[in-house]
Amino acid sequence: MGIYDAAKDAAKVLKEAGKIDEYQKILDLIDDLFEKRDRIEKLQKDNVHLKKQLETQENYFFENNSYWHKDNKDGPFCSRCFDKSKDLIRTIPTYINSNFSKCPECKNTVNFTGKEDPSISFQEENFDPYSPI
Incomplete structure (x- = not known):
């Protein structure tokens, strides 16, 4: 009872x-x-x-603008979504062989490799912001 x-x-x-x-x-x-x-x-x-x-916080670390799993280096995961609500949203490369990835949820774009992306580099003296790319 x-x-x-x-x-x-x-x-x-x-x-x-x-x-x-x-x-x-x-x-x-x-x-x-x-x-x-x-x-x-x-x-x-x-x-x-x-x-x-x-x-979740103990199992992931922040590196190159993204979160990665500590054990298997799984990632990259969106830093904005993770910091805001602890959501692990996998980011998607913006195009083949790109150093940038984009979150399908919040549309945040980051350089997840930490390397300069040669496809978007330019020389400052010849840079024209109004010219088509």
């Missing part, structure tokens, strides 16, 4: 005996127990969520 059943049985006995004040106290106790149970369930869910976030 659980605490809820015992409280309900006590309330029933008190009601039948005409002890309304005591009966009301038992009903208040039952309400309080339900509120506490709901609070405990919410805290347990929050705890699981925080443990997952901590585990």
